Amino acid sequence: MPGDDPRIRRTRALLRSAALELAAARDPDSVTVAEIAQLAGVNRATVYVHYRDRDDLVLDAMEAAIKELAAEAARCPYREPGPVPAPLVALFEHVGERAPLYRRMLGPSGSARFCARLREALAAELSGPFAAGSRPPGHDEVPPEIHAHHVAGALVGLFTYWLGERPPRPAEEIAAMAWNLIR
Numbered sequence: 001m002p003g004d005d006p007r008i009r010r011t012r013a014l015l016r017s018a019a020l021e022l023a024a025a026r027d028p029d030s031v032t033v034a035e036i037a038q039l040a041g042v043n044r045a046t047v048y049v050h051y052r053d054r055d056d057l058v059l060d061a062m063e064a065a066i067k068e069l070a071a072e073a074a075r076c077p078y079r080e081p082g083p084v085p086a087p088l089v090a091l092f093e094h095v096g097e098r099a100p101l102y103r104r105m106l107g108p109s110g111s112a113r114f115c116a117r118l119r120e121a122l123a124a125e126l127s128g129p130f131a132a133g134s135r136p137p138g139h140d141e142v143p144p145e146i147h148a149h150h151v152a153g154a155l156v157g158l159f160t161y162w163l164g165e166r167p168p169r170p171a172e173e174i175a176a177m178a179w180n181l182i183r
Contacts, residue, residue, distance in 0.1 A: 026104070
């Protein structure tokens with residue numbers, strides 16, 4: 001079947017939704033392909049027609065959120081001094097609004113593939129603006145792609161720490177701390 005077939009899109013949407021619902025409810029490693037299939041209303045073999053394994057499905061389900069998060073990170077005016085930029089606050093708000101899922105995906109029993117994909121997406125989005133000179137002053141001796149990977153790793157680390165706080169501080173507060181560290 002061609003990739004633009006409505007049945008394929010519908011089935012994949014059902015599978016992604018089921019995977020996210022289950023991964024948000026409990027440890028993603030404990031979620032089985034059979035449970036995802038049952039919640040999506042398809043048989044187990046159908047999952048393997050569309051995805052290599054459970055992690056591949058969960059990663060695909062999170063891809064839209066990853067892209068949104070990376071785009072917010074790239075919108076920050078890193079070179080300009082001043083108060084915490086709204087896109088950085090929006091970045092943490094995005095994570096905060098999806099806290100149960102991000103907490104599970106980034107936590108000790110989370111998905112290493114998700115962490116790696118998130119870091120890579122953040123670094124890729126930041127590399128362009130950083131190469132164009134939109135990065136904090138004083139870092140010109142560091143290649144832009146290395147700087148982008150540094151900031152991406154720091155953001156993933158901050159998300160992980162922040163989501164582990166009980167209760168997590170407000171998004172605006174952690175964004176202000178992140179801004180001070182990035183600057």
